[in-house]
Amino acid sequence: xxxxxxxxxxxxxxxxxxxxxxxxxxxxxxxxxxxxxxxxxxxxxxxxxxxxxxxxxxxxxxxxxxxxxxxxxxxxxxxxxxxxxxxxxxxxxxxxxxxxxxxxxxxxxxxxxxxxxxxxxxxxxxxxxxxxxxxxxxxxxxxxxxxxxxxxxxxxxxxxxxxxxxxxxxxxxxxxxxxxxxxxxxxxxxxxxxxxxxxxxxxxxxxxxxxxxxxxxxxxxxxxxxxxxxxxxxxxxxxxxxxxxxxxxxxxxxxxxxxxxxxxxxxxxxxxxxxxxxxxxxxxxxxxxxxxxxxxxxxxxxxxxxxxxxxxxxxxxxxxxxxxxxxxxxxxxxxxxxxxxxxxxxxxxxxxxxxxxxxxxxxxxxxxxxxxxxxxxxxxxxxxxxxxxxxxxxxxxxxxxxx
Amino acid sequence: xxxxxxxxxxxxxxxxxxxxxxxxxxxxxxxxxxxxxxxxxxxxxxxxxxxxxxxxxxxxxxxxxxxxxxxxxxxxxxxxxxxxxxxxxxxxxxxxxxxxxxxxxxxxxxxxxxxxxx
Numbered sequence: 001x002x003x004x005x006x007x008x009x010x011x012x013x014x015x016x017x018x019x020x021x022x023x024x025x026x027x028x029x030x031x032x033x034x035x036x037x038x039x040x041x042x043x044x045x046x047x048x049x050x051x052x053x054x055x056x057x058x059x060x061x062x063x064x065x066x067x068x069x070x071x072x073x074x075x076x077x078x079x080x081x082x083x084x085x086x087x088x089x090x091x092x093x094x095x096x097x098x099x100x101x102x103x104x105x106x107x108x109x110x111x112x113x114x115x116x117x118x119x120x121x122x123x124x125x126x127x128x129x130x131x132x133x134x135x136x137x138x139x140x141x142x143x144x145x146x147x148x149x150x151x152x153x154x155x156x157x158x159x160x161x162x163x164x165x166x167x168x169x170x171x172x173x174x175x176x177x178x179x180x181x182x183x184x185x186x187x188x189x190x191x192x193x194x195x196x197x198x199x200x201x202x203x204x205x206x207x208x209x210x211x212x213x214x215x216x217x218x219x220x221x222x223x224x225x226x227x228x229x230x231x232x233x234x235x236x237x238x239x240x241x242x243x244x245x246x247x248x249x250x251x252x253x254x255x256x257x258x259x260x261x262x263x264x265x266x267x268x269x270x271x272x273x274x275x276x277x278x279x280x281x282x283x284x285x286x287x288x289x290x291x292x293x294x295x296x297x298x299x300x301x302x303x304x305x306x307x308x309x310x311x312x313x314x315x316x317x318x319x320x321x322x323x324x325x326x327x328x329x330x331x332x333x334x335x336x337x338x339x340x341x342x343x344x345x346x347x348x349x350x351x352x353x354x355x356x357x358x359x360x361x362x363x364x365x366x367x368x369x370x371x372x373x374x375x376x377x378x379x380x381x382x383x384x385x386x387x388x389x390x391x392x393x394x395x396x397x398x399x400x401x402x403x
Numbered sequence: 404x405x406x407x408x409x410x411x412x413x414x415x416x417x418x419x420x421x422x423x424x425x426x427x428x429x430x431x432x433x434x435x436x437x438x439x440x441x442x443x444x445x446x447x448x449x450x451x452x453x454x455x456x457x458x459x460x461x462x463x464x465x466x467x468x469x470x471x472x473x474x475x476x477x478x479x480x481x482x483x484x485x486x487x488x489x490x491x492x493x494x495x496x497x498x499x500x501x502x503x504x505x506x507x508x509x510x511x512x513x514x515x516x517x518x519x520x521x
Binding site: 163164 | 405490491492493496512513514516
């Protein structure tokens with residue numbers, strides 16, 4: 001016996017693989033999606049009495065494949081394209097469609113192709129790989145459902161028109177092609193971790209989808225250190241989730257967090273991965289950021305944190321990502337290791353005027369140096385620039401205490 | 404197989420390169436053209452005269468109106484183009500990477516619509 005909710009859960013879990021397999025088989029995303037949707041309707045009709053089949057993925061794929069073939073035959077008859085119908089007949093009869101793990105990886109690289117805008121990459125990945133509905137993705141990114149639907153339609157049209165292939169890039173291309181894949185997953189995670197707009201600081205549904213994608217990618221590409229690094233970074237960040245907000249949803253900064261609330265199991269998992277990365281000795285920006293998070297996780301309090309190690313890791317990160325944001329974070333570690341004035345010197349030279357965390361960091365350093373009025377002004381500038389209500393409340397609070 | 408237009412853009416405000424640089428560029432582009440012909444992707448290619456040599460013709464209220472060009476009022480203009488036939492976008496982008504090096508300018512890759520079926 002199975003009810004509709006159970007069936008919907010099975011489909012959300014399995015639809016990514018099913019769509020990927022059907023895209024390989026039919027070379028068309030729309031055909032694959034619609035066929036899986038039809039299989040879902042069929043399951044709603046049949047599973048409640050017959051029960052969930054022993055291999056739901058296999059059942060979905062076989063059913064969807066048959067639906068797709070039926071539909072393409074009907075359409076080719078209508079269009080009088082006999083050759084197409086013949087081709088389909090020749091191809092499908094003896095073949096039992098098998099699940100190939102690489103199918104999903106192929107489709108991830110299609111979704112995150114650099115020819116697509118980042119917003120389109122994110123939307124496609126959430127839809128085709130994570131198996132979320134258009135309405136859910138729209139809600140996750142706080143845009144109207146019609147906007148998200150249009151974004152998806154346009155992206156799929158480009159894939160078709162420009163003939164973006166379903167393939168795993170060769171070794172020479174891989175480093176460049178992997179970058180947007182990792183960036184999309186991390187972006188989705190961060191959107192959940194600190195929602196850019198809205199009332200809540202953390203939207204857990206969004207970050208847990210991103211974690212699922214990171215686990216999937218790590219399963220598919222276990223030999224890519226940056227893939228493992230990204231998963232480790234996300235696990236170690238996720239470990240602090242409960243400690244990041246207070247009772248009323250307000251933001252709690254790292255030094256003020258109750259470390260007893262950190263998830264020790266997630267930390268252990270993340271740190272194991274970081275150690276595995278270190279053994280490989282093929283460092284990259286995600287691995288280094290994970291290592292920084294791992295050092296934080298080792299400290300039982302801010303005072304017992306190995307800040308010198310963290311400064312050194314930021315230096316290493318700067319080699320890969322020479323940006324003012326990395327310098328800003330390095331300066332915070334420098335301040336924590338004792339040199340607050342030196343840190344402020346560095347920060348003031350960064351010119352990150354449009355970035356709220358630049359002003360928040362300046363405010364924090366100025367406050368520690370006893371320059372309360374300047375600090376309050378800096379927090380006020382930060383308030384202007386953040387769209388997240390929980391962050392805004394935190395900054396307003398700090399400003400008010402200094403006035 | 405898909406056909407792609409690879410347009411080479413340049414900024415009109417940019418200084419005209421020296422004759423030496425232009426000669427090198429011609430040689431590199433010709434070498435790439437030959438490579439494209441040898442591998443079977445080459446359909447057509449050509450360099451264009453400067454945009455001020457263009458003429459625009461349009462039909463307006465049943466009359467033909469002829470004016471001096473170019474049509475787009477952008478500072479970036481097309482300097483030349485290739486038409487290639489490639490397996491897919493990744494393959495086209497690989498050729499575009501070689502094209503942007505050879506012609507020293509950004510290359511836009513745009514797919515042709517399929518020919519209507521007979």
